[in-house]
Amino acid sequence: MSAPAIDLARIPRHVAVIMDGNGRWAKARGLPRILGHQAGVKTVRTVCETARELGVGVLTLYAFSVENWKRPEEETSALMGLLNEYLRRELLTMMKNEIRLGVVGDLAGLPEDVQKQLNSVIEETRGNNKMLLNLALNYGGRAEIVQAVQKIAREVKAGRLNPEQIDEETINHSLYTAGQPDPDLLIRTSGEMRVSNFLLWQISYAEIYITQKLWPDFTRDDLIKAIAEYQKRDRRFGASE
Ligand code: IPE
Ligand code: IPE
Numbered sequence: 669m670s671a672p673a674i675d676l677a678r679i680p681r682h683v684a685v686i687m688d689g690n691g692r693w694a695k696a697r698g699l700p701r702i703l704g705h706q707a708g709v710k711t712v713r714t715v716c717e718t719a720r721e722l723g724v725g726v727l728t729l730y731a732f733s734v735e736n737w738k739r740p741e742e743e744t745s746a747l748m749g750l751l752n753e754y755l756r757r758e759l760l761t762m763m764k765n766e767i768r769l770g771v772v773g774d775l776a777g778l779p780e781d782v783q784k785q786l787n788s789v790i791e792e793t794r795g796n797n798k799m800l801l802n803l804a805l806n807y808g809g810r811a812e813i814v815q816a817v818q819k820i821a822r823e824v825k826a827g828r829l830n831p832e833q834i835d836e837e838t839i840n841h842s843l844y845t846a847g848q849p850d851p852d853l854l855i856r857t858s859g860e861m862r863v864s865n866f867l868l869w870q871i872s873y874a875e876i877y878i879t880q881k882l883w884p885d886f887t888r889d890d891l892i893k894a895i896a897e898y899q900k901r902d903r904r905f906g907a908s909e
């Protein structure tokens with residue numbers, strides 16, 4: 669099926685993706701899970717390139733959750749290795765396409781070599797402004813809210829903030845996504861109907877699109893299809909008309 673037509677004037681400003689199904693993709697082929705993750709990296713490249721081309725401002729990809737540490741060490745270390753390799757290989761493309769890298773999640777909990785690699789790409793790409801690519805790494809929505817509450821409590825304790833002044837903006841500014849628009853569109857691949865602790869605060873009014881396609885099978889046309897579907901939605905934000 670070819671890609672449906674989309675209105676380039678109404679591209680979601682922020683697209684967030686729960687990249688799921690790498691393990692099932694590998695299993696269906698009798699391959700080890702890690703080869704599914706490897707195949708998933710190719711999809712990351714395609715989706716990133718397509719989003720940038722369509723004019724998406726922020727693309728947030730859920731790559732590793734705080735709960736993913738429950739997986740066997742063999743899998744988590746292979747994932748960290750893939751991430752390192754991806755960052756090393758991708759820098760040139762990011763520079764060429766003027767993509768800025770950001771991270772949402774607890775960086776300090778990642779292996780040191782990964783932290784170094786991330787910090788270096790974040791630094792190198794700092795001046796790029798065509799699209800922000802956020803990688804959600806060691807990310808948990810509840811953990812993000814906990815660290816925001818701690819930050820705010822410290823401000824109150826230091827006498828710089830009154831509890832009565834705390835509003836939604838205070839919380840927005842204390843999240844990993846400070847200063848970024850909320851996701852307009854949340855995509856999840858592989859058919860799972862759950863949020864899995866992703867951007868809990870930020871997705872309050874995101875349009876949700878779930879596809880049966882496994883992440884390694886998700887294509888450029890699938891992203892366009894998700895955006896076409898998003899453009900058909902009637903976003904009311906609680907209003908009645
Ligand atoms: C998503 O694929 C990638 C990560 C969570 C890192 P999964 O590894 O969760 O694949 P399934 O859900 O087992 O198929
Ligand atoms: C969500 O997928 C996390 C990422 C995509 C990184 P999971 O596969 O970990 O989620 P559950 O276990 O199906 O909820």
Ligand code: MG
Pocket residue numbers: 688689690
């Ligand atoms: Mg999964």
